[in-house]
């Protein structure tokens with residue numbers, strides 16, 4: 200029986216029967232497609248090929264259908280389904296989860312803010328996996344400080360000209376279209392940013408450097424040197440870039456929590472299999488009281504994380520206007536808990552858990568990034584603290600707050 204998702208949680212009133220059906224179908228799909236990503240990933244070339252192959256297969260088999268509401272199944276774009284999807288994909292492997300997450304979060308601003316022409320140009324190809332999307336927000340000098348972003352976009356006749364850098368951008372080197380947040384200066388700080396849909400082949404846009412990280416990923420730094428794009432590439436309104444970014448981040452953070460649950464469940468299952476099989480005198484490792492206590496701790500953390508993710512997704516899908524704090528709570532708790540569970544799994548394996556390529560060793564490297572991207576744990580704490588009582592919160596950044604209240 201499958202363990203890539205928790206069937207009992209899907210029986211709670213948060214969910215509908217279609218969610219269980221989706222989870223079962225995706226679980227089967229993953230089991231039948233491991234060859235897509237199960238290749239040596241250490242070299243950029245192989246990694247990017249695996250990403251392309253995986254995105255294409257996910258698209259061809261309909262898992263991105265919700266991105267093109269005209270042709271797909273819009274219900275699959277609810278956050279309970281997206282979170283379940285990331286949980287199951289992350290349980291299976293790092294690559295399909297990253298592919299799914301980066302592609303859908305980068306496409307989402309087009310579905311939310313795109314003109315009819317932008318939607319017609321990009322959404323069918325993104326839904327089928329023929330086009331690859333990327334979201335370029337962070338910069339070398341500014342990651343957490345989104346309101347302070349420095350990449351400039353200056354109006355020149357019918358065009359905008361972009362100059363500056365973007366950093367740590369997933370799928371940057373293979374993207375057909377990048378959603379880029381740049382400074383256009385309509386106002387100070389967060390009020391002076393605009394979102395652009397920049398074609399990956401634009402002159403003046405180049406990959407500065409591919410990044411080798413503790414867990415290999417297809418991500419890179421980008422340079423924009425007099426990169427000229429027509430004004431119809433603006434996504435949303437000029438000056439609305441911060442809102443475009445936060446609209447996506449506020450929602451996608453909970454899906455990072457969901458991926459963390461997937462990694463953690465895989466680690467806990469692997470450790471359980473190991474502990475039950477490993478002889479300890481007359482008994483097994485699992486029979487030792489301290490080891491049993493370790494598993495009890497893992498189980499509590501896993502359940503708490505999964506429930507917080509389920510709540511955040513349910514609050515979002517049912518229209519709670521204050522869903523964003525639940526998204527941050529779910530991301531913060533689930534990613535921190537997953538780190539602890541994966542670490543405990545390595546401990547249960549002993550030396551075997553440190554061997555390169557073993558399941559615990561890979562998870563140990565892969566899970567670390569989740570506490571950094573889409574807002575670090577510290578940033579989540581800042582958001583959660585501000586949401587405890589918004590009347591008492593000190594507006595640390597008035598432009599940022601004004602931009603958000605205007606959405």
Ligand SMILES: Cc1cc2nc3c(=O)[nH]c(=O)nc-3n(C[C@H](O)[C@H](O)[C@H](O)COP(=O)(O)OP(=O)(O)OC[C@H]3O[C@@H](n4cnc5c(N)ncnc54)[C@H](O)[C@@H]3O)c2cc1C
Pocket residue numbers: 301334335336337338339340341342343344366367368369370416418568571572573574575576577578581
């Ligand atoms: C695997 C991976 C994939 C990524 N993919 C993308 C992508 O596709 N697109 C994209 O745009 N970006 C991407 N990023 C970048 C990511 O979003 C940033 O790394 C993240 O926002 C943190 O920014 P930073 O690395 O510059 O750290 P900094 O902002 O410099 O933070 C450094 C430390 O200071 C703390 N800190 C900073 N500001 C505050 C504050 N106000 N209060 C308290 N503590 C603070 C942070 O919590 C952290 O501990 C990716 C990163 C990783 C690791």
